[in-house]
Structures are given as structure tokens and as C-alpha cells.
Amino acid sequence: MLSHASLPHAGGRMGRGGILPLCEVVAMIWLDVLVQGILLGGLYALFAAGLSLVFGIMRLVNLAHGDLIVFAAFLILVTVNLLGLNPFLSALIAAPVMFALGWALQRFVLNRVVGKDILPPLLITFGLSVALQNGMLEVFSADSQRIRAGALESASINLGVVTIGTLPLLTFGSAVLAIFILNRIFYTTAIGRAFRATSDDPVTASLMGINPRGVFAMATGLAMVIVTLAALYLGMRANFDPSIGPARLIYAFEAVIIGGLGSLWGTLAGGAIIGIAQTVGAQINPEWQILAGHLAFLAVLIIRPRGLFPRAVD
Amino acid sequence: MTDVLTLSNVSKSFGALKVTDDVSLSVPKGQALGIIGPNGAGKSTLFNLITGNILADAGTVTLLGRDVTRSPAMTRVRMGLGRSFQIPQPFEGLTVFENLLTAAAYGQNKHEAEVTDHCVAVLRDTELLPKANQLAGSLSLLDRKRLELARAMATGPELLLLDEIAGGLTEGECQALIATIRGLHAQGITIIWIEHVLHALTSVVERLLVLDFGRVIGIGEPDAIMASKEVREIYLGMEV
Numbered sequence: 001m002l003s004h005a006s007l008p009h010a011g012g013r014m015g016r017g018g019i020l021p022l023c024e025v026v027a028m029i030w031l032d033v034l035v036q037g038i039l040l041g042g043l044y045a046l047f048a049a050g051l052s053l054v055f056g057i058m059r060l061v062n063l064a065h066g067d068l069i070v071f072a073a074f075l076i077l078v079t080v081n082l083l084g085l086n087p088f089l090s091a092l093i094a095a096p097v098m099f100a101l102g103w104a105l106q107r108f109v110l111n112r113v114v115g116k117d118i119l120p121p122l123l124i125t126f127g128l129s130v131a132l133q134n135g136m137l138e139v140f141s142a143d144s145q146r147i148r149a150g151a152l153e154s155a156s157i158n159l160g161v162v163t164i165g166t167l168p169l170l171t172f173g174s175a176v177l178a179i180f181i182l183n184r185i186f187y188t189t190a191i192g193r194a195f196r197a198t199s200d201d202p203v204t205a206s207l208m209g210i211n212p213r214g215v216f217a218m219a220t221g222l223a224m225v226i227v228t229l230a231a232l233y234l235g236m237r238a239n240f241d242p243s244i245g246p247a248r249l250i251y252a253f254e255a256v257i258i259g260g261l262g263s264l265w266g267t268l269a270g271g272a273i274i275g276i277a278q279t280v281g282a283q284i285n286p287e288w289q290i291l292a293g294h295l296a297f298l299a300v301l302i303i304r305p306r307g308l309f310p311r312a313v314d
Numbered sequence: 315m316t317d318v319l320t321l322s323n324v325s326k327s328f329g330a331l332k333v334t335d336d337v338s339l340s341v342p343k344g345q346a347l348g349i350i351g352p353n354g355a356g357k358s359t360l361f362n363l364i365t366g367n368i369l370a371d372a373g374t375v376t377l378l379g380r381d382v383t384r385s386p387a388m389t390r391v392r393m394g395l396g397r398s399f400q401i402p403q404p405f406e407g408l409t410v411f412e413n414l415l416t417a418a419a420y421g422q423n424k425h426e427a428e429v430t431d432h433c434v435a436v437l438r439d440t441e442l443l444p445k446a447n448q449l450a451g452s453l454s455l456l457d458r459k460r461l462e463l464a465r466a467m468a469t470g471p472e473l474l475l476l477d478e479i480a481g482g483l484t485e486g487e488c489q490a491l492i493a494t495i496r497g498l499h500a501q502g503i504t505i506i507w508i509e510h511v512l513h514a515l516t517s518v519v520e521r522l523l524v525l526d527f528g529r530v531i532g533i534g535e536p537d538a539i540m541a542s543k544e545v546r547e548i549y550l551g552m553e554v
Contacts, residue, residue, distance in 0.1 A: 190420075193408060197408060199407075203387075208465065208469060211386075
């Protein structure tokens with residue numbers, strides 16, 4: 001996980017006239033930590049947006065979400081290796097494949113168990129998680145992999161006060177764009193209104209000519225497109241192997257809950273809070289990075305159990 | 315006259331309880347049929363069987379000449395069936411207009427742009443136009459009932475099912491709603507209306523059906539039905 005947090009570079013920064021006063025250096029270090037934390041939050045928001053989308057529409061918690069992110073990362077990796085494509089182009093190829101996979105998963109498996117009882121879908125997706133991890137272990141081995149992004153991996157932008165990695169900035173920008181587009185879909189398109197109507201009441205929606213099962217399948221398909229985007233940045237920023245899915249699920253879950261279940265912008269805020277907590281934790285002691293994220297989650301849970309931006313009706 | 319809806323020997327049981335017992339019924343095009351019966355008589359279940367929200371154990375449901383006994387609600391709605399609920403169930407997170415737009419686009423299987431004018435007309439007919447951009451969750455009871463009606467109308471129905479739409483309204487509100495329903499009926503829409511507010515019902519419908527313990531115990535002219543001793547005993551629960 002340490003590789004997610006770019007450690008601050010402020011230590012070596014010099015003023016024009018010589019070494020900066022200590023308090024300024026400390027302030028710059030913490031500003032850097034804050035910025036890196038927010039940018040890291042973009043990755044967590046991407047992990048979480050698909051989960052939030054599916055939960056918001058059909059109250060289904062997909063326990064295989066993290067493994068599906070890893071699966072998408074392998075899919076991109078294979079495309080990069082086989083076709084020699086740039087990772088972004090490979091993700092463009094992987095996205096429709098993942099959409100189809102999500103659509104079929106919902107249409108043929110999850111729709112059979114989705115309903116008032118939350119337990120059957122949990123069991124099914126837990127089973128899917130185990131099967132996916134073992135399937136990927138069989139095919140790709142337990143070796144750590146990485147999607148090579150060439151010069152982009154180490155590129156950075158110097159803003160004077162802080163230096164921002166281009167890849168973390170792209171990740172954050174993609175998260176904001178993805179959530180913006182999802183919100184536009186939700187509030188300005190026919191399928192978006194059908195998502196919201198079905199989320200409100202699937203039985204009544206069916207009496208308006210909406211096919212709730214079709215709507216659910218579209219939603220899971222869309223969530224898998226976001227998963228592909230999350231996988232692209234995960235794969236370029238960190239090493240991955242078939243076993244890391246469940247931890248990604250936990251970060252995603254925490255971001256969704258901090259933000260308020262079903263709220264997409266809240267998910268971005270949730271991701272940023274975990275990101276900031278992790279980089280602050282890592283700054284104090286590198287071993288505290290993960291723990292600090294979880295502690296921030298617990299703190300929000302104690303102070304605002306329904307999250308920061310809960311939906312009015314749930 | 316062609317029949318919009320035909321039920322032939324339709325039955326439905328929940329466990330040992332037979333809630334719809336061998337119901338047969340035809341509704342000709344353009345007719346307004348009222349359904350009355352005591353609580354628990356199986357009126358709403360009958361609606362659910364017609365809409366496809368529950369499927370019949372036996373018998374056939376024919377909508378606009380097509381056997382829809384096993385078809386899901388979505389298919390029946392797209393064929394021309396609209397329904398309002400006893401307890402209003404608007405999509406609370408959507409505006410009034412979005413409620414209609416969604417119902418119209420999916421119910422008629424058209425693009426939103428093609429149904430916008432229709433939605434505005436329905437909003438005007440149901441006096442909801444000034445509240446078009448309000449969230450449906452913020453509406454008063456009368457407006458929620460109007461929205462129920464408007465949303466069912468937005469799907470472009472040939473057959474409209476109204477489930478206790480006048481219940482809980484003041485007399486003035488009730489009269490306003492009756493006027494709206496009369497207007498719809500005058501446009502040639504076939505209506506089946508379940509209602510406890512009898513004067514509202516009988517001022518619109520041409521035929522009345524009485525249901526008790528899931529069985530049809532009378533069907534005919536409203537005056538004749540209301541005058542029948544059997545109906546008065548069962549429905550009003552008293553000897554007269």
C-alpha cells in the first residue's frame with residue numbers, strides 16, 4: 001500500500017536565497033501531505049464509485065467488487081502485453097468487456113437473488129470473490145504485476161509550493177470526471193431517471209413500463225466501466241496480484257460509508273478523507289498509513305453514522 | 315364493441331387462502347367499471363392480477379385481444395395499461411415532471427423528447443403544472459393522488475386502473491378529482507375503479523361489480539346493484 005502514497009518532497013526544497021526557515025519547511029511538508037492525500041483519495045473514490053452506484057440503485061453490496069477491480073487490471077495488463085497498446089487504449093478495450101461481464105453477472109446471476117433479503121446477494125458475491133481470486137491465481141500466478149505506463153509513472157508537475165505527480169493528478173481528475181458524468185447520467189438522461197425511479201420502488205417502476213431487471217443489469221454494467229477505470233490507475237500506480245481485491249473492497253466500502261450510502265459526490269469526499277488520513281498517518285510513521293485510514297473511518301462512523309452526505313430517504 | 319380486458323376463470327391463492335376465486339369478467343372499450351367490496355374482498359389482488367404484479371394460478375387474462383396471463387407488468391403497461399395505487403407511491407426523489415417523463419418514456423417506449431408535450435398536457439389536465447418542478451416527496455395528499463393519476467395517464471393507457479383514488483380526500487378535493495376522471499373517461503379511456511367512496515364512484519361508472527371473498531357476487535347497472543338485497547347485506551354488513 002505504501003506505493004499509493006507519494007511521500008512528500010518538501011525536504012529538499014530551497015528558497016532562492018538559501019535554506020528555508022524550519023516552520024516554513026514543516027508547513028510545506030504538511031501541505032504536501034494534504035495534497036497527496038486528496039489525490040490518493042481520487043483512487044479510492046474510483047474504487048468506491050461503482051460500489052456506491054450499485055448499492056444506491058439496488059441495495060446490493062457486491063463483495064466481489066475488489067476482485068473485479070483486480071480482474072479488470074489483469075484484463076488491461078493482458079491487452080497491453082498482447083497488443084502492445086498504451087494502457088489507456090487497453091482500458092478502452094477492456095471497458096466494454098467489463099460492461100458486458102457486469103451486465104451478464106447481474107442479468108443471469110444477481111437478479112435471481114436481489115430483493116428484500118440482503119443475505120443471498122452477499123453470499124453469492126462472496127462466493128464470486130473466492131472463485132475470482134482462485135481463478136486469477138490459477139491463470140496469472142501469485143506474482144506481483146504492474147501495468148507499465150512509461151514516463152508517466154514518474155512525471156510530475158512543479159507548482160512551486162508542492163510538486164504533484166502527474167499520475168495521481170490524472171487519477172483524481174478521472175475520479176472527478178467519472179463522478180460528474182455519473183451524476184449527469186443520473187439527473188439528465190432517461191436511463192438515469194429510470195435508475196432513480198427503480199431505486200425508489202421497483203414494483204411501481206415496473207408499472208411505468210420500466211424493466212427493473214434490465215435497469216439493474218445496466219447499472220452493474222456501468223459500475224464495471226468505473227471498475228475498469230479504477231483498475232487502470234491501480235495497475236499503473238501500484239503492484240497488484242490476485243489476492244489484493246478484498247483490501248480494495250474495504251477502502252471502497254469505507255469511502256462509500258463515509259460519504260453517505262448512495263451519494264456519489266459523498267463518495268469522492270469519503271475517498272479524500274481516507275486518502276488524507278493515510279498520508280498523514282504515513283507521514284507520522286510509515287507503519288501507520290493503513291491504520292490511520294481505518295481510524296478516520298471509525299471516527300466518522302462514531303460522529304456521523306449515516307455518513308457525511310446521507311440521502312434523505314433510505 | 316371490442317373488449318379491452320377479459321378475465322376468464324381467474325383464481326389466485328396465498329397459501330390456503332383463496333383471494334381470487336374463479337373470476338370472469340369482460341370490460342368493453344370505453345366503459346367505466348366500478349369495483350366495490352368489503353376490506354379483504356380481494357379487490358387490490360384482482361388489480362395486481364390484471365397488471366401482472368402477481369400471476370394467476372389458474373385462468374387467463376386477455377388485454378386488448380392478447381393473452382397476457384404470464385406476461386410481466388412492464389409488457390402490459392407498454393401494451394396500454396395504466397394503474398394508480400391506493401397509497402400514493404410517487405418516485406419521491408424525482409420531480410413531478412420527471413415522474414411523468416419516466417412513466418411516459420418507458421410506458422410508451424418512446425424517447426423523452428417525443429413525450430414531453432404529452433406530459434405537459436397531462437400535468438395541465440391534472441392541475442399539477444404549477445408544481446412540475448417540485449420533488450414528488452414534498453407534495454400534499456391531494457397532489458400525490460393527482461400525481462398517481464397523472465403518472466398512470468402519462469403511460470398513455472387505453473385501460474386505466476384506479477385503486478381507491480378518492481380515499482382520504484375532503485369533499486371539495488374529491489369533486490375536483492371526479493371532474494378530472496370524468497374528463498379522462500370522456501376522452502374514451504376505459505376505466506376500472508376500485509372505491510369505497512360510493513357517491514364518487516357511482517357518479518362516474520356505468521357498471522358496478524361487487525366482490526366478496528374473492529368471488530364476483532354481482533355485476534350490473536350501479537342503481538340495480540346498490541338496490542340488491544344480497545349486495546347490501548354483504549357489502550354494508552346489515553339487513554335492510
